[in-house]
Amino acid sequence: xxxxAKAPGGPLESKWERHRFELKLVNPAxxxxxxxxxxxxxxAGGSASASLAELGYYVKTFCIQDTPRRAHSIAAQGGINxxxxxxxxxxxxxxxxxxxxxxxxxxxxxxxVYRLAEVSNLIIDHCVAQGIPFxxxxxxxxxxxxxxxxxxxxxxxxxxxxxxxxxxxAYQAMMRQIALGQVExxxxxxxxxxxxxxGKARGIVVRNLNTGEIESHLAHxxxxxxxxxxNVFFLSTNGMSSNVSCCWQAYKKGAGFANPCFIxxxxxxxxxxxxxxxxxxxxSESLRNDGRVWVPKNPGxxxxxxxxxxSERDYFLERMYPSFGNLVPRDVASRAAKRECDExxxxxxxxxxxxxxxxxxxxxxxxxxxxEKYGNLFQMYEKIVAEDxxxxxxxxxxxxxxxxxxxxxxxxxxxxxxxxxxxxxxxxSDHGANRxxxxxxxxxxxxxxxxxxxxIGGYLAGTPIEEITTSHQAFKDAEKEAAAYLDRLLSMKxxxxxxxxxxxxxxxxxxxxxxxxxxxxxxxxxxxVRDLRQEFWENAYVPGSAAEFNDSLSRAIRVAxxxxxxxxxxxxxxxxxESCGCHFNEAYQTEEHEAKRDDDNMRHVAVWEFxxxxxxxxxxxxxxxxxxxxxxxxxxx
Amino acid sequence: xxxxxxNLTLKVWRQPGPDAKGQFETYQADRIPxxxxxxxxxxxxxxxxxxxxxxxxAFDHDCREGICGMCGAVVNGRPHGPEKETTLCQxxxxxxxxxxxxxxEPFRARAFPVIKDLAVDRxxxxxxxxxxxxxxxxTGQAPEANxxxxxxxxxxxxxxxxxxxxxxxxxxxxxxxxxxxxxxAKISHLALLPQGRPEAAKRALAMxxxxxxxxxxxxxxxxxxxxxxxxxxxxxxxxxMNREFLKAAFVSxxxx
Numbered sequence: 001x002x003x004x005a006k007a008p009g010g011p012l013e014s015k016w017e018r019h020r021f022e023l024k025l026v027n028p029a030x031x032x033x034x035x036x037x038x039x040x041x042x043x044a045g046g047s048a049s050a051s052l053a054e055l056g057y058y059v060k061t062f063c064i065q066d067t068p069r070r071a072h073s074i075a076a077q078g079g080i081n082x083x084x085x086x087x088x089x090x091x092x093x094x095x096x097x098x099x100x101x102x103x104x105x106x107x108x109x110x111x112x113v114y115r116l117a118e119v120s121n122l123i124i125d126h127c128v129a130q131g132i133p134f135x136x137x138x139x140x141x142x143x144x145x146x147x148x149x150x151x152x153x154x155x156x157x158x159x160x161x162x163x164x165x166x167x168x169x170a171y172q173a174m175m176r177q178i179a180l181g182q183v184e185x186x187x188x189x190x191x192x193x194x195x196x197x198x199g200k201a202r203g204i205v206v207r208n209l210n211t212g213e214i215e216s217h218l219a220h221x222x223x224x225x226x227x228x229x230x231n232v233f234f235l236s237t238n239g240m241s242s243n244v245s246c247c248w249q250a251y252k253k254g255a256g257f258a259n260p261c262f263i264x265x266x267x268x269x270x271x272x273x274x275x276x277x278x279x280x281x282x283x284s285e286s287l288r289n290d291g292r293v294w295v296p297k298n299p300g301x302x303x304x305x306x307x308x309x310x311s312e313r314d315y316f317l318e319r320m321y322p323s324f325g326n327l328v329p330r331d332v333a334s335r336a337a338k339r340e341c342d343e344x345x346x347x348x349x350x351x352x353x354x355x356x357x358x359x360x361x362x363x364x365x366x367x368x369x370x371x372e373k374y375g376n377l378f379q380m381y382e383k384i385v386a387e388d389x390x391x392x393x394x395x396x397x398x399x400x401x402x403x404x405x406x407x408x409x410x411x412x413x414x415x416x417x418x419x420x421x422x423x424x425x426x427x428x429s430d431h432g433a434n435r436x437x438x439x440x441x442x443x444x445x446x447x448x449x450x451x452x453x454x455x456i457g458g459y460l461a462g463t464p465i466e467e468i469t470t471s472h473q474a475f476k477d478a479e480k481e482a483a484a485y486l487d488r489l490l491s492m493k494x495x496x497x498x499x500x501x502x503x504x505x506x507x508x509x510x511x512x513x514x515x516x517x518x519x520x521x522x523x524x525x526x527x528x529v530r531d532l533r534q535e536f537w538e539n540a541y542v543p544g545s546a547a548e549f550n551d552s553l554s555r556a557i558r559v560a561x562x563x564x565x566x567x568x569x570x571x572x573x574x575x576x577x578e579s580c581g582c583h584f585n586e587a588y589q590t591e592e593h594e595a596k597r598d599d600d601n602m603r604h605v606a607v608w609e610f611x612x613x614x615x616x617x618x619x620x621x622x623x624x625x626x627x628x629x630x631x632x633x634x635x636x637x
Numbered sequence: 638x639x640x641x642x643x644n645l646t647l648k649v650w651r652q653p654g655p656d657a658k659g660q661f662e663t664y665q666a667d668r669i670p671x672x673x674x675x676x677x678x679x680x681x682x683x684x685x686x687x688x689x690x691x692x693x694x695a696f697d698h699d700c701r702e703g704i705c706g707m708c709g710a711v712v713n714g715r716p717h718g719p720e721k722e723t724t725l726c727q728x729x730x731x732x733x734x735x736x737x738x739x740x741x742e743p744f745r746a747r748a749f750p751v752i753k754d755l756a757v758d759r760x761x762x763x764x765x766x767x768x769x770x771x772x773x774x775x776t777g778q779a780p781e782a783n784x785x786x787x788x789x790x791x792x793x794x795x796x797x798x799x800x801x802x803x804x805x806x807x808x809x810x811x812x813x814x815x816x817x818x819x820x821x822a823k824i825s826h827l828a829l830l831p832q833g834r835p836e837a838a839k840r841a842l843a844m845x846x847x848x849x850x851x852x853x854x855x856x857x858x859x860x861x862x863x864x865x866x867x868x869x870x871x872x873x874x875x876x877x878m879n880r881e882f883l884k885a886a887f888v889s890x891x892x893x
Contacts, residue, residue, distance in 0.1 A: 051776040066697060066756075067763050069803055070705040086783065122777070129779035131772045131832040133787075133796035140786030158796055164704055165799060172771035179767040187760065210752055239699040274670050278677050279701045380703065383720075383727050449776045497687050499680070543687050548654070549695055549753040552687065 001256055001609045003622045006410040007111035012097075012628050016115045019411065023458035031056035034460050037204055037219040039191050039246055041068030043163070043441055044424025045225030046170030047448030053174070053182035055453055060217055061174065062189045062206060064241050064554075069171045072227055072239035073444060076163025077284035077377065078147060079155035080127075080441040082120040087144050091152040093117045098629060100439060103149040103329050104404070104432020105581035105597060106631050107259070107605070109624060111411060112429045119450040120442050124156055126449060130169040134158050147437035148285050149329035149636075155438040160284050160377045166441055170448070189215070190554055191246045192482040194222065194253050194420065197474045198466060201420035205478045207486075209554065212547040214479050216470040221419045221456055224250060225448065228403035228425040230263065232562050232569065233514070234506025236400040237269060237282040243558040244565045247407050247426055255415040256607040256620065258408035258428035260565070261573035264435050264582050265515045266401035267333035270384055270394075271353040280399040281384055283356070284377055285437040288326040290361035290370065291394070293317050293337070295354050299344030305355055305393050316340055324636040331434045331582045331595070332636060334398035338515050339593065341397070348395045357393035398515055402440055404431040404582070405572070408607045408622070412455035413447060416607075418463065421456060423447035428605065433581025486546040489556045494539035498556045501536050505529065505559070505566055513570050518586040522574045526567060533563040568608055568617060575619060578602040599631050642668045643735040647682065649694055650742040652751050655758075659751065661740075671731040675718060676701060676708060678730055695754040703727040703867065706802030709809070710755045711742040716806035716865045724804065724867040744809035748816075748852045759805045761851045762819060768847035769840035770823040772832050791829045798825040800868045807862035807870075813854030818862040820844050821874035828881050838885035842893050845882055 008019040026034065034057050038049045041063040049061040063071065085091040096117040101108055128134065128142070134156050135143040144153040158165040177183040188209040195203040201222040206215050229244035230236035251257045268283045294315045296308050316336055318325045328336075337354045340346060347353050362370055367390060371378070378389045385395070406428040407415050413429070415422050424444040431439065512525035536559070544550040579588040579595035580602070588596045604621040611618050645666040652659030664686070669678050676698050683693035698708040703724040710725055712718035718728045733739065741755065749757040787795075799822070807818035824841055827833030833840075849855075856875055863872045885891055 047776075054775045065699055065705070065707055066759060067803070069763075070699050070707045072700060072705070074706075075700045075702055075704050084782070122779070125779040125782045126774070126776060128782040128785055129772065129774045129832055131795075131827050131830045133792050133799050133826065133830065136787050136789045136792040138789050140788055141783050158799075161704065161800060164802075165796075168799065172766060173774075173776075175763060175766045176771045176773060178763075185763075239705060240701060241699050273672050276670055276673050276677050276681055278674075278680055281702045379722075380727070383703075383723060383729070386729070386731060453776065495688070497684050499684060541687065543690070544692060549756065551695060552693060 001416055001607065001618070001620050003256065003408065003416070003607055003620055004410060005109060005622060006412060007109060008411070012110065012114045015111050016118055020454050023454055024461035026457045026461045028056055032058060034058065035060065035219045036221050036223060036456065037062070037217055038223045038225060039204065040071065040225035040227060040426070041171070041174070042071035042073035042225060042227055042424060043167055043170055043444030044448045045223070046071065046167060046174050047445050048223055048225060048423055048452050049183050050170060050173035050177055051449050051453045052456065053177035059177070059183045060186065060219065061183055062186045062191065064190050064209065065187065067187055068174060068185060069168060071167060072242050073167045073441070074164045075239065076441055077160040077282070078286040079145065079157035079162045079438040080123065080166060081147070081154050081438040082124045082156060082442070083117055083154060084121055084124060086142060087153045089152045091154050095152065096120060096154065099150050100430070100436060101432065101629055102632070102634060103436040104434050105595065105634060106432065106599070106603070106626060107580055107624065108430055108432030110626060110628055115451070116430050116443060116446050119446045122450055123442065123445045127166060127169055130173065132158060132165045132169045145286060145289055146327065148288065148327045148333065149436040151324070155286070157286065160286070160374060163441060166445065170445070190557070191249065193478040194250050195474050195478050196253055196417065197468060197472060200418045200463070200465065202468065203470065203475065205475065205482050210549055212545070212550065214482055216475040216479055218468065218470050218475070220460060220465050221421060223421045223423060223452065224407070224426050225423040226426045228406065229565060230400045230403050232505070232566055233400040233509050234502045235272060235277060235280050237266060237280050240279065243561065245558050245561045248561040248565055250407060250415065250417065250420060252610050253417060254610065255417050255420060256408035256609055257405070257568060258605050258607045259405035259572065260569040260608070261513070261576060261583050262404035262433050262581065263400060264330060264402040264404060265334045265398045267330055267337055267398050268356060268396045269399035270381065271348060271350065271397040273350070281380065282399070282401060283381060283394065283396060285330065287356060287374060287377060290373070291326065291356040291358050292360060293326050293354055293356055295340045295345040295347060305357070314345070321636045328636045329434060329436060334515055335584060337398055353395035353397045355393035356396045358389065359393070362390065402435050404428065404433060404435055408605065412458060413452055414455070414459060419459065421452060423452060433583055483546070486553065489542050489553065489560065490546060492537060492540050492542060494541045496539050496541060498540055498542060498552060498559050501532060501540055502559045502562065505532055505563060508532065509566055509569070513573055516584040516586055517573050519574065522570050525570045529563065529566045529570065536560065536563055571617065572606055572608065575606060576602060642670050643730065643733060645669060645733065646738040648738065648740045649754070651694070651754055653753060655750050655752060669730050671729070673730050674701065674726055675712070675728040675730065676726045695756045697756045698726060701726040704802060706804035709744055709804045709806055711744060711809060713740050716744060716809040717867050722867055722869045744805055746808045746814035746853070748814060749805060749808060761853065762803050762805060762816065764851055765816065765820055765844055765847045766823065769836065769843040770827070772827060773836060785831055787830055795826045795829040798822040798829070798870065798874050801870050802868055804867060806865050806867060808853065810861040810865035811854065812859055812861070813857060815854040815856045815862070816848055817856040817875045817878065818866060818870055818872065820848055821878035822870050824878045824881055825874040828877065837881055838889035838891040841878065841881040841885045842891060846893060
């Protein structure tokens with residue numbers, strides 16, 4: 001596997017500009033001759049579909065939901081970063097670049113991160129032009145707030161529904177292109193395989209979820225924008241249909257999988273409360289702008305929060321990290337909360353929670369101001385927990401949220417398979433070992449609106465692509481294999497449901513490959529995952545047939561893939577012999593329990609190559625060069 | 638968050654496919670934790686059905702935090718169930734009592750054909766958006782964001798309309814199966830902002846025409862949509878849509 005990052009040389013500030021100039025162009029009249037498949041309709045897939053169609057490409061877009069407006073990007077709450085410096089507080093493209101690369105513990109590619117910061121401002125311009133109802137000041141100009149890991153207010157927001165509003169913008173842009181005949185939309189389709197002809201990605205095989213029919217779709221290039229793999233933990237903040245399957249299929253066809261152990265644990269989720277629970281709900285990080293995190297000073301203090309006087313409260317984030325306070329990055333806040341709970345100071349019925357308290361903010365600003373800023377989040381909390389957060393502090397606990405690992409891509413967002421592009425959370429780039437708040441929306445839209453429209457042209461113009469049809473043998477083989485695989489899943493006549501395996505896998509991964517890891521636990525997890533996978537194929541039961549609407553079958557496909565992927569994640573966690581960002585291996589920590597990087601030996605992207613069923617995957621490394629920033633110990637004190 | 642459990646009787650609409658005849662089936666849902674959501678209750682029932690060798694109940698869902706708009710069924714005669722401004726995935730079983738019988742049906746409208754059991758085809762709503770529910774701006778053409786000031790009040794009104802999740806509860810609640818709350822919300826969202834004004838007349842005419850063509854009904858002021866909307870979208874948006882439509886039809890030069 002050759003890992004050529006293709007990051008252009010020269011000064012950081014002009015890399016992207018130079019690269020765009022050097023990329024070959026597709027003549028406008030020729031663009032319509034190219035078909036592009038986009039899988040996924042979140043921020044990255046939706047914006048890519050719309051932008052590519054606007055350029056004149058013929059785009060076929062696929063999603064598993066009933067309509068492209070449902071993708072999980074819709075659930076993002078807090079906001080989107082950009083380096084506009086509207087509040088005049090010292091922001092710049094450079095500062096956004098620096099915060100992002102530092103926040104990611106220096107495990108991302110400099111050129112990519114700088115480009116992300118550079119196009120961030122264009123995203124805001126475009127979204128405003130689309131009519132996204134961002135929050136405004138009284139003068140009619142855009143309002144900003146701050147987020148974890150930053151000391152400037154650079155986050156644009158639409159109440160606590162920023163992801164929804166941005167996604168609807170991309171969705172509407174795509175709907176416009178559907179009406180114009182430039183995008184053909186295929187909802188309720190699940191990708192079963194990637195089709196490769198002459199070493200190039202040429203199409204996909206999908207299952208129509210309504211009818212069960214298997215379909216082949218051909219293209220000159222394939223774009224995967226299928227989101228992250230957080231559901232490997234079963235309980236996560238991800239939508240139920242978020243999965244690793246598309247990326248896993250691509251991995252098995254030769255796409256390198258980068259940094260699978262990098263998975264963000266978000267500090268502010270509503271805690272787990274029962275075995276039957278299907279998902280975790282996140283409370284936006286923006287709440288930490290005004291909410292104060294605390295636990296009782298005395299372990300086992302079971303008094304209601306209002307009866308605990310200030311002198312017996314420990315505002316531990318403010319105490320430990322005075323300069324960032326409650327707005328320390330997510331990995332730091334998550335681990336601090338876990339430590340408090342591990343030491344017996346956790347609150348709530350399970351003791352796995354800390355308080356997020358608005359008492360002081362309400363006293364300072366009044367209920368009305370809090371309601372205006374966070375009303376819908378408070379309402380959501382009250383619905384789930386049946387407690388009024390205006391009156392009593394919220395209870396929060398970390399949960400699996402966003403995945404920084406994903407398919408390896410070069411500077412053009414192309415995977416190691418020519419013609420296979422990967423965008424947004426599905427790729428590994430830009431966030432390093434930890435993602436700062438309000439950066440996921442930024443990356444999804446940067447990739448879809450402002451990067452892929454340029455780089456895909458470079459590929460299409462510079463690569464000879466043979467004209468074939470879906471009657472090509474590669475498609476026939478893929479269809480046959482997919483049908484045989486579905487049969488195999490349906491013929492397991494065990495006694496356990498697929499969900500019960502998923503839940504068990506989740507427990508293993510959370511216990512041994514979650515917020516903190518150790519080498520013994522990881523080795524154990526590997527065994528447990530293997531055993532569980534074996535049991536799955538012997539003892540799972542999938543009802544119904546392949547020729548109908550069959551949600552159980554869809555889940556079985558995804559769980560089978562998670563059972564394979566989980567082992568790779570554990571393997572990657574073992575191979576990364578350092579702690580960085582969200583990857584915290586207990587063997588590598590400072591005296592103050594902070595992550596201890598090993599820049600000499602581990603300053604690389606770990607990229608895994610599939611070596612065949614049952615064989616050990618092969619580890620490749622893309623060394624990370626830092627020419628513009630000095631690698632420093634992250635400190636938020 | 639201390640959980641107790643309740644026992645329920647469910648009467649669920651089962652329909653194997655779009656053209657198949659449907660019927661109610663009765664199931665016992667025992668030991669359901671009151672902290673579970675309605676969809677988690679269905680998950681539990683489905684686990685039991687699966688292990689008994691029966692076909693689990695098909696229903697649509699995804700985010701399970703009340704924002705994607707994919708879930709939805711009629712519970713005891715009300716889309717998304719009895720709680721105000723609550724999607725089915727955020728309806729918790731603590732709102733039901735031990736021994737209750739719950740009737741669960743799909744959203745019913747001619748324009749929402751049943752796919753299976755509780756899952757319906759709501760692609761009509763996408764087709765309405767395709768008719769004009771957008772601002773025509775290509776990527777890369779936008780002026781600097783702060784050159785388009787928007788009055789705070791308008792931004793907030795636009796946001797309130799834009800908060801629609803497109804779940805289709807308004808259609809299911811309406812005796813005429815009218816999507817006018819959905820259409821009104823989109824028309825209002827864009828009409829309230831300067832970016833949306835240039836196309837406002839065409840948008841209103843085209844979206845209303847699409848709605849009619851797709852077999853949806855018209856608003857006759859029952860206001861059931863507003864009562865059942867999980868996002869609290871107000872029918873003032875329908876009024877604004879009517880105003881936009883009349884203005885477009887009688888005053889503007891735009892013809893479809």
